[in-house]
Every structure is written in C-alpha cells, then in structure tokens.
Amino acid sequence: MIFSLVAYATSTGRYAVYGLMVTIAPLLGEWLWQNDLASHHGFPVAFGSVALIILITGLARLTALLRRYPLPNHTATV
16 A cells, blocks of 8 residues: 555556555465465565565666766766
C-alpha cells in the first residue's frame, strides 16, 4: 500500500511494481513451502528475490545516471 501511495505521489510506476512484488512474495513463498521447494515457508527465497530485483534495478539506474552525467575530470578548489 505504501509503495502504491508513493508511486502515485511521485508519478513513478516502478514503485507500484515494487509494491506488487512485495505483495506477491508471501504468497509465492507459501506456495514454495507447500510444494516442498523451499524451507521456512519460502520467505527468504521470495523476499530475497524481490530485494535482488530492486537492488539490480537501482544499480542499473545508478550506472545509467553516472554514464549520462560523468564526474568532472578535476575538482574545484575551495
């Protein structure tokens, strides 16, 4: 719910997708546990996957930002 509110307030659809992934993670984790595909109700796998997706997305956006706006060759003296 919080991700959806932030997505609406900032007009950033990516946050709504993050919220949807976090909402689906417990259901997916429980399904993994029910089918003996993961231990501990599958929560570490499900939430870890969501965290990894968010981390990779953030690093990709940071890399794109640094490529578009590189650091200056010399720093200003103060």
